[in-house]
Amino acid sequence: MYNRRAFPTKNLKIVQLSTDRVRRLTSSTLLFLTAGAMTLLGAGRLYAQQGSAEAGQAKSAVCAACHGADGNSAANAEWPSLAAQHAAYTVRQLEAYKDGQRPDPGMQGFAQSLTDEDMRDLAAFYATQPITVKGTDPELVERGQRIYRGGIAERGVAACIACHGPSGKGNPLAGYPRVSHQHSPYLATTLRAYRSGSRRSDAPLNQMMRNVAELLLDDEIEALASYMQGLN
Secondary structure, eight states: OOOOOOOOOTTOOOOOOOHHHHHHSOHHHHHHHHHHHHHHHHHHGGGGGOOOHHHHHHHGGGTHHHHOTTSOOOSOTTSOOOTTOOHHHHHHHHHHHHHTSSOOHHHHHHHHTOOHHHHHHHHHHHHTSOOOOOOOOTTTHHHHHHHHHHOBGGGTBOOTHHHHOTTSOOBTTTTBOOOTTOOHHHHHHHHHHHHHTOOOTTGGGTTHHHHHHTTOOHHHHHHHHHHHHTOO
């Protein structure tokens, strides 16, 4: 948790850059600022077009058979829970199913039938649903925690906490999903799909997940998946 304090504004000054000063910026600096701005614009694109949770609930009836009426899939742990997932991320995954970056015969056919508005509405509905709390295998928690929080330095595996946060809630503005309380079997399957390259929905993030997952061993994936399932 972070302490919320009012940001002091009385000493702030509004600074305007003159045309001459802008021209003195180096081309490399301009490229850096442009790249950063484009990244934020891309990540925040969907926030400017938020869907309707009420409309999404009405449209979610067909999704309930696999993902549960409230987005907590209980029938099969291989199917992801959608409850409390960031809306922008859910939309991006539906788009990935639709364009083939995330191959799945069932989901691809369903996604093809959705309009952009449908995707935003469904995502908005699931984002409002509470999560069903899950646990972690006590035999795997130590190893999973070590990898999640510290990575594997000797093999260049980045720590998951850097993107998904200490409690697995992700970062919606950056496009990093919530992984806490997700089914362990689903998470393990997802990491293996990234490792094999069959899942490519991380393309907007410079295939970050594929680069990390290809360095993981099977037992490390199992430990990580179990640990993330129990994150709070």
